[in-house]
Amino acid sequence: MTSPAPASTTASTPASPALRAIEATLTRANAELPALAPLLAAFGPLFAARARLRETAPGWTGPLPAFDAERFCQGVFVLAQMEHGQGFQDMSASLPQAAQHLLPVMAASFPALADELHSLLGAVESGELAPQALAAAAFGQAVAVPGVSAETLAFALSELVRPFVERQAQDLNALTKDVSWRQSMCPVCGGAPGMSVLRRIKDEAEFIQSHGGRRFLRCSCCATEWTMKRVSCPACGCEEPDELVVLHDPTRPFERADACRRCNSFVLCLDTGDMVDVPDVDVAALTLLPLELQAKAQGFAPLAKHPWSEL
Template identity: 35%
Template structure:
């Protein structure tokens, strides 16, 4: 697959793909449409970023072999001005797409543009999951932490993916056998089967890095008992599935590309299977990684 080289190409690649989802599953058009502009613009933001300099990165093969990811979350820190610029492009789209949290998104926008130092601290607090720091930064403002995480997570995404793509190739012989990301340590949002042999790849929910993983193993608890692993799919769309683990009751959505003609951009493949999130969560399973679209509230 040819990587997009310009912002326009990057935008159109995602925009076109989500447009296709809307045609294929019109019942979920409102969800796809809500994320369409934000994710496409996010791809355009990423296409314009310069590679992150990792020349001083020290790779410790022993720690890596023991399951320690290459980067700590602070290596994903973003310079305040760049973050503000990205927020300036993405937040108005979010406000338009998610009217129920529009007021809160406006407050987030104000916070981000108040000072670049505060903005950097806020981004770091969100990506490292530091709830105390989030509360401190929010102060007395009327913002739900969930809305804040949602917005900052989407703004952060292009930067995180760009950082992961900027990493130098690993020395030969370094293998990773964990279900979490070898780059940042986050859980996978997507599983992909591809090639004639059906190699399984997992895609990180934070930095987008992809790594090989065992075909019959739960990424979240390591369970390899095939009687406790199940695949659920909808008739007529059997290349899209949810891989369930009865042991830890978690799942990851998966796409089987073995007999597919067209590539699906992996960045948005999980969004296209949101109908499976609904079905599986109804059965009492929870997503192994939270994505902006897979936290479904029951009414």
């Protein structure tokens, strides 16, 4: 497999900060972890294509849904507060065009799936698979597409809707600003965290500043980030030092898997507190695959899986 194409090469406009971060993180990861080069080459262009779609996605249209801060503080996330539980807004109108952009990138990245992905694209372009059916299939409704397996369809469509979901979540997350959220599920969509990040927050206060960075959990569904107590298991709330295990490679101290012996779960963690340039979190999650495998080998289960988790 060839090394990944620069993330910005297919964009006609200058690379955005998100694309530049993806490109820089891929370049660094390829240099530091040559064993992961095939994986980076496969997923890197997909991350870049998703980022480009996210930047042009419409976001939440119309007024934001009603939000009750008191219910939110009690653990009712934003989408669960909607009257009829509609979830994210219908994005089907954007999907055919997005499929034309994303599916060829995926076909080039995953040659073993190329035939199925081309069949899927053909079904979308011919109208055989209507946009509404495309969206319904992406959110779990059983839809059969000739020549495409259920697994490939689920993988392709989840990647297809992800940029639109993430963009809508950015708008919805504005509702939760300055409101306390202490749950381990996503405050916007209720998804499970697939990743965590320690971020050093620039504090304008004239006091001694924290060096460790705050812990943010990142939703595996909509990429929303929210703060969580650092020394605790997000799955069961355990705070016993003897039960909490940190798996890490001594040569890469900023990467770790935070595991819990009480509930046998783990969440990957990237410590950016000492970093000059904060990496793209999706690419960073890919570079944490060795730790993910190590945690699983020790009997721990992830709170949420990545597309590459079963490779």
